[in-house]
Amino acid sequence: MTQEPGQATNSAVRISALWKRYGEQVAVAGIDLDLPAGKFIGLVGPNGAGKTTTLSMVTGLLRPDSGTVEVAGHDVWRDPVAVKARIGVLPEGLRMFERLSGRELLDYTGRLRGLPGDEVEKRTTQLLDVLDLAGSQHKLVVDYSTGMRKKIGLAAALLHNPEVLFLDEPFEGVDPVSAQTIRGVLERYTDSGATVVFSSHVMELVESLCDWVAVMAAGRIRAQGPLAEVRGEAPSLQDAFLELVGAGRGAGRDLDWLGGGAR
Numbered sequence: 001m002t003q004e005p006g007q008a009t010n011s012a013v014r015i016s017a018l019w020k021r022y023g024e025q026v027a028v029a030g031i032d033l034d035l036p037a038g039k040f041i042g043l044v045g046p047n048g049a050g051k052t053t054t055l056s057m058v059t060g061l062l063r064p065d066s067g068t069v070e071v072a073g074h075d076v077w078r079d080p081v082a083v084k085a086r087i088g089v090l091p092e093g094l095r096m097f098e099r100l101s102g103r104e105l106l107d108y109t110g111r112l113r114g115l116p117g118d119e120v121e122k123r124t125t126q127l128l129d130v131l132d133l134a135g136s137q138h139k140l141v142v143d144y145s146t147g148m149r150k151k152i153g154l155a156a157a158l159l160h161n162p163e164v165l166f167l168d169e170p171f172e173g174v175d176p177v178s179a180q181t182i183r184g185v186l187e188r189y190t191d192s193g194a195t196v197v198f199s200s201h202v203m204e205l206v207e208s209l210c211d212w213v214a215v216m217a218a219g220r221i222r223a224q225g226p227l228a229e230v231r232g233e234a235p236s237l238q239d240a241f242l243e244l245v246g247a248g249r250g251a252g253r254d255l256d257w258l259g260g261g262a263r
């Protein structure tokens, strides 16, 4: 059911019976997810679980085989313009306009989003400042480090003040200082009532940031809910996760030739 534009909704994202296959490979196997608005949400799962495929379908970058996705009350595939106006996306391996400087990239993004020039300028200056990129604002994006690319990508995704922000592995390749900066910006953003959905396989990070998690493995949702509920009696999210995805702690036992100095 799609709500009328502007109507209040408690769900930031509603996914129903979503499927995606790549040939014989089932990447996403009919998942249902209801992600509450105003939360810091982690989508966690091992390599190949289907996180990127799910986020791509939710953000309108990849067409599902079947199923529906609603973001901020709008159907992603029937009402793509309304959805794209309300979301910010930092995809994995984001392609950017490499020959623009950081500031030019944000200026261009702001204008594409239809913001007035003076507003773009103001927000750009503030974001560059907060994300510690002011000193590199005139450097070409092609010369940015991995962490700087993540930060400028995040700034571009935030510029139009979206209702829901989707981030695929936002902390991958980011040093602890930059990670702390990104974290501060995201916490401020969710405190104002916006929603962050991010994918990660770093459990400690998810545990320390998120108030709500969805655990994915082999294309299916294994658990979803408030962090404390998903963690249950387990000492940490990592333990709960290993239990849920059935990971063997004995992995490597067969590698009897490995280590010990014998050649």
Ligand SMILES: Nc1ncnc2c1ncn2[C@@H]1O[C@H](COP(=O)(O)OP(=O)(O)OP(=O)(O)O)[C@@H](O)[C@H]1O
Pocket (backbone or CB within 6 Å): 022, 025, 026, 027, 045, 046, 047, 048, 049, 050, 051, 052, 053, 054, 201
């Ligand atoms: N373009 C593609 N063509 C064929 N198979 C694909 C494609 N993209 C993903 N897959 C397969 O779909 C499954 C889910 O992949 P996906 O990238 O969504 O997982 P992920 O949870 O994001 O993994 P990771 O944490 O390693 O990035 C994997 O088995 C992967 O090999």
